Amino acid sequence: MSTDRERTAPGTRAAILIDCLGIAVFAGGAAIDGAAGATAALVIANAMQAAGLAVILWGSVRYVKAKGYDGGCGLLAAPLLYAWLLCKLFPDLALYTFAVIGLPGLLGFAAMVGLPDRRGRSLSVRQIVWHTLAFEALVVGSAISLIPFLWMLGTSFKDAANVFADPPQIIPRPWLWSNYAQAFSKLPFARYTFNTCLITAISMLGQLMSCSLVAFGFARMRFPGRNVLFVVLLSTMMLPAQVTMIPVFKIFSTLGWYDTFLPLTVPSFFGSAFFIFLLRQYYMTVPHEMDEAARIDGASTWQVFSRVLLPQIKPALATVAIFSFMNNWNDFMGPLIYISTPAKRTLALGLYAFQGQYATDYNYLMAASAVVMLPLLALFFAGQRYFIQGVVISGVKG
Amino acid sequence: MAKKTRSKLQRREAIEGYLCIAPWLFGFVCLTLGAVIFSFIMSLTRWDMINPAKFVGFSNYATIFADDFRFRQSLKITAIYAGCSVPLGMTCALALAMLLNLKVKGMQVFRSIFYIPAILPGAAVAMVWMMVFRPQASGIFNAILGLFHISPIPWLTAPEWVLKSFIIMSLWGVGGGMIIYLAGLQSVPTQLYEAAEIDGAGSWGKFRNVTLPMISPTLFFNLIMGIIGSFQVFTSSYIMTQGGPAYASLFYVLYLYQKAFKYLQMGYACALAWILFAVILALTLIVMLTSRKWVYYEAELKR
Numbered sequence: 001m002s003t004d005r006e007r008t009a010p011g012t013r014a015a016i017l018i019d020c021l022g023i024a025v026f027a028g029g030a031a032i033d034g035a036a037g038a039t040a041a042l043v044i045a046n047a048m049q050a051a052g053l054a055v056i057l058w059g060s061v062r063y064v065k066a067k068g069y070d071g072g073c074g075l076l077a078a079p080l081l082y083a084w085l086l087c088k089l090f091p092d093l094a095l096y097t098f099a100v101i102g103l104p105g106l107l108g109f110a111a112m113v114g115l116p117d118r119r120g121r122s123l124s125v126r127q128i129v130w131h132t133l134a135f136e137a138l139v140v141g142s143a144i145s146l147i148p149f150l151w152m153l154g155t156s157f158k159d160a161a162n163v164f165a166d167p168p169q170i171i172p173r174p175w176l177w178s179n180y181a182q183a184f185s186k187l188p189f190a191r192y193t194f195n196t197c198l199i200t201a202i203s204m205l206g207q208l209m210s211c212s213l214v215a216f217g218f219a220r221m222r223f224p225g226r227n228v229l230f231v232v233l234l235s236t237m238m239l240p241a242q243v244t245m246i247p248v249f250k251i252f253s254t255l256g257w258y259d260t261f262l263p264l265t266v267p268s269f270f271g272s273a274f275f276i277f278l279l280r281q282y283y284m285t286v287p288h289e290m291d292e293a294a295r296i297d298g299a300s301t302w303q304v305f306s307r308v309l310l311p312q313i314k315p316a317l318a319t320v321a322i323f324s325f326m327n328n329w330n331d332f333m334g335p336l337i338y339i340s341t342p343a344k345r346t347l348a349l350g351l352y353a354f355q356g357q358y359a360t361d362y363n364y365l366m367a368a369s370a371v372v373m374l375p376l377l378a379l380f381f382a383g384q385r386y387f388i389q390g391v392v393i394s395g396v397k398g
Numbered sequence: 399m400a401k402k403t404r405s406k407l408q409r410r411e412a413i414e415g416y417l418c419i420a421p422w423l424f425g426f427v428c429l430t431l432g433a434v435i436f437s438f439i440m441s442l443t444r445w446d447m448i449n450p451a452k453f454v455g456f457s458n459y460a461t462i463f464a465d466d467f468r469f470r471q472s473l474k475i476t477a478i479y480a481g482c483s484v485p486l487g488m489t490c491a492l493a494l495a496m497l498l499n500l501k502v503k504g505m506q507v508f509r510s511i512f513y514i515p516a517i518l519p520g521a522a523v524a525m526v527w528m529m530v531f532r533p534q535a536s537g538i539f540n541a542i543l544g545l546f547h548i549s550p551i552p553w554l555t556a557p558e559w560v561l562k563s564f565i566i567m568s569l570w571g572v573g574g575g576m577i578i579y580l581a582g583l584q585s586v587p588t589q590l591y592e593a594a595e596i597d598g599a600g601s602w603g604k605f606r607n608v609t610l611p612m613i614s615p616t617l618f619f620n621l622i623m624g625i626i627g628s629f630q631v632f633t634s635s636y637i638m639t640q641g642g643p644a645y646a647s648l649f650y651v652l653y654l655y656q657k658a659f660k661y662l663q664m665g666y667a668c669a670l671a672w673i674l675f676a677v678i679l680a681l682t683l684i685v686m687l688t689s690r691k692w693v694y695y696e697a698e699l700k701r
Contacts, residue, residue, distance in 0.1 A: 134497045141494065142511040148570065149515075151538045152526045164536035167544075210421040217418025222411055229419065236430055240630055240678055242654055242671045246440065246664055247433035250447065270425020301414045330519040332633040337659060348521040352637060355525060362529055369522040376517055384510070387517070391574055392581040 156180070156366035163362045176363075180371065183364035187357070189371070191343060192350035199264050199346060200328040206268035207324040208317060211275040216305050218276065219283035220291065230280075237273045249337060263338045264331070264346075268324070275320045278393055282316035283309060319390035322383050329376060347372045441668035451665065458669040469670070471645045472653040473677075479561060479649070480628035483568040488620055491575035496609075498576070499583045509580070513573035520633035527567050528554070528638050554639055557646035564647060567634065575620045582616035583609070611694040618685070618693045625681050629674065650674055 155163060156179055157172040184190065217223075218230050252263040290312070291304045299307065310317075335349040345353060351368055358364060380387060416423070441458055445451035462469050494512055498505050515523070530538050531553035540550040553563040586609060594604045610617075632651040635641060641648035641656070654674065658667035 131500055131502055134500045135502045138494075138497050138502065138508045141497075142508055145511055145515065145570065147538060147542075148526050148530050151530055155529060164532070164534075166535045168536060168538065168541045214419045214422040217415050221415030221418055222408070223415035224412060226415065229423070232426070233422065236426065238626065238679070238682060239430065239434070240626070240671070240675055242630070242651055243437055243675045244430055244433035246658055246668055246671065247436040248429055250436075250664075251429070251433070253447075267425065267429060269421060270429065271422040276422060301411075301418075305418075326517055330517075330521075332519070332521045332636075333655075336636075348519050351521050351525060355637070365525055366529060369525045372522045373518050376519065377514065380510070380514060380517060387513075388577055388581075391577045 152366045152370060155363055156370050158363045160361065160363055179363050179367045183354075183367040183371075186361075186364060187350055187354050188343065189347070189350060189368065192345050192347045195261070195344060196329060196346040196348075199261050200325055202261075202265040203268040203328045204321055204324045206265065207272060207275055207320060210269050210271035211279055211320060212310060212313070212317060213305065214271045215276045215279035215283055216309060219280045220304075220309070221301070233273050233276060237277070245337070252338070258338060259340045259344065260338075261344070264328070264334050268328075275324070278390065279313060279316050279320060281393055282313045286312045315386065315389065316393075318383065319386040319393075322379060322386050323390050325379060326376065437668045437671060440665050441672050443665040444663075445665040446662040447664050448662070454665070458666050459673075462666075462669060462673065468645060468648060468653055472641075472648045472650045475561060475646065475648055476629055476631070476650040479564060479568075479631065480625060483565045483628050484621065484624040486565065487569060487572045487575060487624060488617070490569055491572040491620070492579050492617075494572065494576045495579035495583055498580055509577070512576055516571045516573040521637060523570075524634045524637040527563075527570075527634070531563055531638075554647075555643060557644045560639060560643065560647045564631070564634065568628070575624070578616055578620060579613065582613040586612040614693045615695060618689050622682055622685055625685070626678055629678055 154170065154172055157175050157177070158169065158179075159172070159174055159176055162169045162172065218226065218233075248263075248267075252258065255262075257263050257266075286309060291299075291308055294304050294308045330348065331346070332348045332352070335346045336352075339345055339349060342353070351365075351372055354368055355365055440451065442453060442455060443451035444454050444458075498509055502508075532538075532540065533552045533555050534550055535541050535544055537550075537553065539553065543549075543551065551559060553559050590608045590612070591604055594608050599607060630651050631649045632655065635647050635649045635652045636655070639647045641652050650670075651674070654667050654670045657663045657670060
C-alpha cells in the first residue's frame, strides 16, 4: 500500500476541511435568530466535527500502521475523545454521552484486541477499527431500537399521575405491579386470551394438516397441470388480500358465519400459498430414494406421506407452526371485520377497544400491550432457529 | 400390456395428486379465483350488501378518477410512504446485516433486538408508538430531542409530520429484511473477496463489485415484498390516527376499509381494491422487467 510513502497521515486535509465547514455551520446557526435554527446547526456542526475526528483517526491509524507502531493507544483514545467532544458541546448530557458513545467504544475495543480473524491471524489495526466502529454502531442502533420497548415497560409500571410527567420519569416511582391486574380487570382480557388461543390453535392445526399434504402433492406426485398450478399458487402470493376481502366477507356472511370464529379459522384448512411453497421447498431436499424404498416395500401414497416424508420435514413444520401462530395472534383486520360481540373479541381487537374506552389510562394500556406481546417474545426465544429459517427460506431461495 | 399397466399407474398417481392438493384447490377456486371475479363484477355496481346490487357500468371508476379527493390523497400518501420507507428500510436493513456480518461479539443478541419488533402484533406496536410519539415533552422522542435543546415535534397531530412519523415507525420493523440480507451475505463465498483483494479492490470496491451483485436476488426479493407491504399499511394508521389530521395519514387500504365497512359502499370499495391491485401489479412488473439488468443469478451461468 502507498501509506509507506506518505509523510503526513492521509485524510488530514479532508478532516480539516470538514471541521472548518462544521465551525462555519455552527457560526451561521448562532447568527440565526430563533432557537430551532441554532440547535439544528449545532447538531449538524457536531456531526461534522465527529466526522472530521473520524477521518483524522482513520488517517493516523494508517500512518501508525505504516510506521509499524502499535496502534492500540491511539484507538483507545478515539471513542473517549469523541465522548469528550460531545460532553463539551452538551454539558448537561455528559453522562448520557459517555454511556452511549464512550463505553461501548471501550468495550468494543477491548473485545476486539487480540481477537483472531477467520484465518487465525490476529486482527490488523484496520480490522480492529472497523470492528470497534461496527460494535459501537450496533450498540447505539439497538439502544434506539429498544427505546419504544423500554418506554412501554416503564409506563406500564407507572402511577397514573406520573405517566405524562415533565421531565419524563425514566424509572417508575412508585413501581406499580398492580397496573397489570388493574388492566385485566377493566376488560375481560382473560376471555380475549382464550378466544385468541382457540383461533390460533385451530388455525395452526389447519395450516399444518393442509399445507403439508398440498406441498407433498406438489413436490412428489406427478399429475397433469402440476407446474401450471404451482405457478398459480405462487402468483396468489402477490394478490393483495383487499381484492378478495369484500367477496369473501359476503360469502362468509351468507353462510351465517358473521360474528363467529369460523371466518378466522376455516380458511386455514385450505392452506396458504407461502407455507405450501416453504414446505414444498423442504420436501425437495429429501432424497427420492426414501419414498422409492418405501414404495418397493408396498407402502401406499398415504403411508409414504405420513410415515416417511412427514417425519423428515419436522423442522419446516415447526417453522410453519410458528409463523401461523404469529399471523393469527397478530391479526387485526380479520377480527375487526368479522367480530362484533364484545365477548368474542381477540386480544388485538380487545386492545383496540380498551384504547377506545380508557384512552387516557396509558399505564394500563401499556400493561395490556406488554401482555399481548409477551407470548410472541416467548415464542421467539423458544423457536428462534425456526423463525430465522423461515425468513431465510422465503428470501434466499424464493 | 406393460404400457397399459403403466398408464393405469399414472392415472392413479394423478388422481392421488389431485386429492393431495384438493384442499388448496378448493380454497383457491372459491376464496381466491371466485372472489377475484366476483370482486370485479361488484366493482361495476352500486351495492351496500343489504339491498340488491345495481349495475352501474364503469361509473365507480369514473367517479374515483374524476372527482374523488380522498382517493387521490390516499394514493399520494401511500405512494410517498412507499417511496420513502422502502428504500430507507432496505438501506437500514442492509447496513445492519453488514455490521452483524462482521462477526462482532454478541451478534446473536443484536440480531434478536433488531428482529423482535418485526414479529410483534401490529395493534400493540401501534399503542406503543402512540406513547412514543406523544406531542409534548411527555413523549419519549420529544423528551430525547429536548435533551438536545430541540423543541417538541407534534408527531401525530400535525399534517406535515404525521407521514414522517409513520416512516420512522416503519424503520422499527426492518429486522425481517435484515435477517434475509444476513443469510444472503453469509452465502457469498469468501474466495470471491480474496480474489478481489488480490486484484487490489478496496472496501468499497469489494462491496460494489462482489457483495452487491451476489446479494442482488435478495435485494430483488426484499424490494418486491417491501412494495407490496407498504401499499397495504392498515393497522397502524387505523389505530393511531384514523387517517387524520386533515387526511395526511389516510393510507389507501384504510380508505378502502372506510368505504367498505363504514360507508357500506361495497361496489366502490371493490373498484378501489382493483385499482390497488393494478398499481401493485404494475410496480411489481416494472421491478421484474428491470431486474434482468441488475439481478445476478448464479444458476444462469451454470446453464
